[in-house]
Amino acid sequence: MVxxxxxxxxxTVGFRLLAAATDGYRVVLSRAELDAGDRHPMRPLLWRNFRxxxxxxxxxxxxxxxxxxxxxIVAAASDLQFALxxxxxxxxxxxxxxxxxxxxxxxxxxxxxxxxxxxxLFLSADESYVEKLSAAGLTRDSGVLYAVGxxxxxxxxxxxxxxxxxLAGLGRLLSSGGVKRFAIANPEHAPYGRAAEAALRARNxxxxxxxxxxxxxxxxxxxxxxxAGDAAGGILAYSLVLAPALRDRGTFALLPESLHPPLRxxxxxxxxxxxxxxxxxxxxxxxxARETLRQFGFAVPPQ
Amino acid sequence: xxWSALQVSxxxxxxxxxxxxxxxxxxxxxxxxxxxxGKLLVEALVTxxxxxxxxxxxxxxxxxxxxxxxxxxxxxxxxxxxxxFSFQGLLLASAIANIPFVVQPxxxxxxxxxxxxxxxxxxxxxxxxxxxWQIELPLAWPGILTAAILxxxxxxxxxxxxxxxxxxxxxxxxxxxxxxxxxxxxxxxxGAGIMAAALLAIAITALILTTALSRxxxxxRG
Amino acid sequence: MADRSIxxxxxxxxxxxxxxxxxxxxxxxxxxxxxxxxxKTTILRSIAGLHRPAQxxxxxxxxxxxxxxxxxxxxxxxxxxxxxxxxxxxxPHLTAAGNVMTALGHxxxxxxxxxxxxxxAQVHLSSHADRRPAELSGGERQRVxxxxxxxxxxxxxxxxxxxxxxxxxxxxxxQDEIDxxxxxxxxPMILVTHDFDDVVRLATHLLILEKGRAVAWGTLEELTSxxxxxxxxxxxxxxxxxxxxxxxxLPSRGLVELNIGGATxxxxxxxxxxxxxxxxRIPAREVILANRPPEGxxxxxxxxxxxxxxxxxxxxxxxxxxxxxxxxxxxxxxxxDAVATLGIASGLPIHALIKSVSIDVVHSHAT
Numbered sequence: 101m102v103x104x105x106x107x108x109x110x111x112t113v114g115f116r117l118l119a120a121a122t123d124g125y126r127v128v129l130s131r132a133e134l135d136a137g138d139r140h141p142m143r144p145l146l147w148r149n150f151r152x153x154x155x156x157x158x159x160x161x162x163x164x165x166x167x168x169x170x171x172x173i174v175a176a177a178s179d180l181q182f183a184l185x186x187x188x189x190x191x192x193x194x195x196x197x198x199x200x201x202x203x204x205x206x207x208x209x210x211x212x213x214x215x216x217x218x219x220x221l222f223l224s225a226d227e228s229y230v231e232k233l234s235a236a237g238l239t240r241d242s243g244v245l246y247a248v249g250x251x252x253x254x255x256x257x258x259x260x261x262x263x264x265x266x267l268a269g270l271g272r273l274l275s276s277g278g279v280k281r282f283a284i285a286n287p288e289h290a291p292y293g294r295a296a297e298a299a300l301r302a303r304n305x306x307x308x309x310x311x312x313x314x315x316x317x318x319x320x321x322x323x324x325x326x327x328a329g330d331a332a333g334g335i336l337a338y339s340l341v342l343a344p345a346l347r348d349r350g351t352f353a354l355l356p357e358s359l360h361p362p363l364r365x366x367x368x369x370x371x372x373x374x375x376x377x378x379x380x381x382x383x384x385x386x387x388x389a390r391e392t393l394r395q396f397g398f399a400v401p402p403q
Numbered sequence: 404x405x406w407s408a409l410q411v412s413x414x415x416x417x418x419x420x421x422x423x424x425x426x427x428x429x430x431x432x433x434x435x436x437x438x439x440x441g442k443l444l445v446e447a448l449v450t451x452x453x454x455x456x457x458x459x460x461x462x463x464x465x466x467x468x469x470x471x472x473x474x475x476x477x478x479x480x481x482x483x484x485x486x487x488f489s490f491q492g493l494l495l496a497s498a499i500a501n502i503p504f505v506v507q508p509x510x511x512x513x514x515x516x517x518x519x520x521x522x523x524x525x526x527x528x529x530x531x532x533x534x535x536w537q538i539e540l541p542l543a544w545p546g547i548l549t550a551a552i553l554x555x556x557x558x559x560x561x562x563x564x565x566x567x568x569x570x571x572x573x574x575x576x577x578x579x580x581x582x583x584x585x586x587x588x589x590x591x592x593x594g595a596g597i598m599a600a601a602l603l604a605i606a607i608t609a610l611i612l613t614t615a616l617s618r619x620x621x622x623x624r625g
Numbered sequence: 626m627a628d629r630s631i632x633x634x635x636x637x638x639x640x641x642x643x644x645x646x647x648x649x650x651x652x653x654x655x656x657x658x659x660x661x662x663x664x665k666t667t668i669l670r671s672i673a674g675l676h677r678p679a680q681x682x683x684x685x686x687x688x689x690x691x692x693x694x695x696x697x698x699x700x701x702x703x704x705x706x707x708x709x710x711x712x713x714x715x716x717p718h719l720t721a722a723g724n725v726m727t728a729l730g731h732x733x734x735x736x737x738x739x740x741x742x743x744x745x746a747q748v749h750l751s752s753h754a755d756r757r758p759a760e761l762s763g764g765e766r767q768r769v770x771x772x773x774x775x776x777x778x779x780x781x782x783x784x785x786x787x788x789x790x791x792x793x794x795x796x797x798x799x800q801d802e803i804d805x806x807x808x809x810x811x812x813p814m815i816l817v818t819h820d821f822d823d824v825v826r827l828a829t830h831l832l833i834l835e836k837g838r839a840v841a842w843g844t845l846e847e848l849t850s851x852x853x854x855x856x857x858x859x860x861x862x863x864x865x866x867x868x869x870x871x872x873x874x875l876p877s878r879g880l881v882e883l884n885i886g887g888a889t890x891x892x893x894x895x896x897x898x899x900x901x902x903x904x905x906r907i908p909a910r911e912v913i914l915a916n917r918p919p920e921g922x923x924x925x926x927x928x929x930x931x932x933x934x935x936x937x938x939x940x941x942x943x944x945x946x947x948x949x950x951x952x953x954x955x956x957x958x959x960x961x962d963a964v965a966t967l968g969i970a971s972g973l974p975i976h977a978l979i980k981s982v983s984i985d986v987v988h989s990h991a992t
Binding site: 517519520522523524525526527528529530531533534537538541542 | 673674675700701702706707708710711712714715716717718727728730731773774776777
């Protein structure tokens with residue numbers, strides 16, 4: 101409250117100063133302009149009140165920044181970029197309530213929660229981050245498993261990379277020196293990046309790929325890099341390449357789950373979750389939402 | 404076009420100007436008019452945010468005012484919100500980042516006032532306060548207006564600090580520049596393109612205004 | 626009525642060395658004359674409160690404005706000072722009337738516009754009241770600066786090289802304006818200049834400054850009658866200046882009579898009317914000395930007097946002879962040879978011969 105008052109005072113003084121400064125603007129209006137009145141773009145009459153108009157306008161616009169009611173914020177791992185968007189829209193259509201979605205890598209979002217981010221629900225791409233938050237006492241409970249994810253190898257159109265589920269094509273291209281850039285998510289804080297690393301190690305491709313590796317901040321950014329100009333391709337989330345935005349941009353092959361630890365994706369309600377979020381949480385476990393998740397390539401665990 | 408992002412950007416830009424102008428005018432005038440020991444140091448400090456990478460600034464802000472630090476708790480008590488992920492916190496970060504953009508043009512504006520005009524005002528019986536409002540402020544207007552426009556345009560383009568300190572909370576800290584980043588990750592090139600064009604238009608307008616103003620700045624001598 | 630003279634005593638070693646002590650009474654015009662860098666402007670600034678001397682006292686009447694020993698220093702806005710700056714320093718964003726009104730803060734708001742217009746009328750600038758400085762000529766701007774300085778109802782009027790920036794014709798008119806002002810306002814006026822023409826036309830008193838030191842201070846008549854003052858000699862040449870009244874006018878002969886302290890001079894001028902107050906300058910170089918009044922010569926002025934001082938300076942080729950003629954003192958510049966030939970020494974009766982053409986008559990056109 102005090103802060104807002106201080107800012108408002110400062111703002112008023114600031115605009116008043118700006119207005120006083122514009123007094124001096126008169127000196128650049130030549131006599132002809134001052135006398136011209138109608139013919140000049142800035143009519144003197146309007147100009148006299150201009151300063152006050154501007155001050156008023158600026159104050160009003162700044163005040164708009166104070167929004168009364170805002171829909172609750174749901175934080176989700178980037179692999180859910182299209183899937184969750186779809187579910188949220190159906191939720192709004194069915195219940196009339198809205199949620200705001202924020203995407204990022206699970207690790208980054210976890211850090212933000214710890215720093216006090218105003219999220220109400222967190223859909224991680226793995227379980228460890230949820231456990232971490234739960235242990236820190238930032239969650240309602242320990243959450244539930246909502247999906248199991250898959251990874252694919254992806255090659256954009258025009259890339260020399262041949263995709264197959266054993267990464268043999270990647271191995272061949274690597275040996276011939278034809279891989280300039282290969283995108284994965286950053287294993288340090290993205291579960292899909294960790295899975296990609298595991299798969300590459302399983303095929304002994306991790307070390308040789310090092311010079312060409314491009315790390316995306318999250319799996320969406322990795323996808324962006326993968327479709328970019330001279331990338332050979334990348335290891336991306338299945339849910340992303342199934343989306344219309346990426347589907348026709350290249351070819352992909354689903355990688356067997358044996359190549360990496362399972363991507364068990366857990367979600368959890370955070371301490372400040374409100375009624376709308378709770379309803380959304382429940383909605384996610386119902387058949388309609390589960391069906392959407394399946395359409396995006398997720399394996400949905402039984403109830 | 405993400406309208407809430409546009410509104411956050413505009414509010415942040417205008418808020419930064421409003422909050423920084425009083426400070427900028429005070430400091431800019433001081434640097435222009437007075438000589439004192441340590442003046443060089445102050446001028447250097449003012450320039451620091453210019454050369455500091457935004458992420459460094461963001462990092463230090465989070466470390467100093469983050470939710471877990473004592474200063475952060477004080478900030479929360481004062482502002483009603485934690486520094487990170489709040490508009491208030493973003494405003495603070497933006498104000499600090501824009502100090503050089505505001506102080507330096509204002510300093511030039513006050514420096515451009517000939518000293519004998521200032522002395523004449525004193526000899527006319529005007530107290531220092533009256534001198535400031537009636538004579539100096541109107542004559543320094545090119546600098547002040549330039550500072551306002553530059554700070555506004557710069558804030559609109561801020562990205563690193565916003566992302567680090569604000570995250571991307573819709574309606575709160577998701578500015579237009581951050582929204583563009585989000586749209587790219589959602590492969591919504593069209594949406595990103597519209598917002599990028601909007602930002603570009605604002606930046607160009609700001610440049611045109613600043614150039615026009617500096618051309619029309621008349622000699623300060625009467 | 627309290628004495629409203631201004632008294633100034635300044636002493637400092639840096640940034641500009643100063644060492645002087647003078648006063649100026651209401652109605653007097655003190656010209657501070659000296660080479661550039663001698664500290665003239667610093668003196669004005671010290672009086673106005675724009676400069677704080679290392680040591681000094683500045684008093685206006687009963688008010689002490691500066692007293693370094695007592696730690697007193699009134700800032701400029703607390704001193705009733707009217708300052709006309711060298712480049713006028715008008716406020717560019719205000720009209721002429723606006724500029725003058727800025728100095729009228731001590732008057733009630735309702736009166737200010739009227740008073741400003743009165744002041745502008747006094748300097749003959751009524752029609753330009755709503756013009757901005759950028760739309761005024763140099764001479765007009767100077768008059769606005771003067772009006773603004775007067776608006777303050779100052780206890781002292783300070784002018785810093787007021788005519789430096791204008792050409793000769795405008796300068797004449799402005800000098801007349803200032804002279805006219807002197808007669809209507811009753812405050813001390815201190816004028817800084819390096820142009821002796823200003824001094825001759827306007828000053829009643831003179832302070833000669835060299836490297837910050839007051840070399841001489843006194844009335845104009847006294848100082849211009851002194852045979853020493855080497856800097857003045859090199860810069861402008863010596864020559865007595867005194868006030869005179871026009872006696873008879875002799876238009877048929879193209880001459881006028883000037884009555885000067887008991888002596889009568891004939892000057893070459895057709896336009897002066899009897900009774901006009903004028904100022905006269907007689908350059909030392911134009912004065913010829915003779916033991917006997919000559920005959921059959923074109924000269925109109927032969928004055929009998931007595932030599933009061935013979936000033937020979939090793940730095941100069943010629944000798945300056947000071948002689949008393951009635952109540953005034955004249956200076957004559959002659960060769961050493963002449964001094965030897967005529968046996969010129971103090972106490973010797975001598976005649977001063979002056980061509981009517983050589984007499985420089987300065988009269989004001991102020992009404």
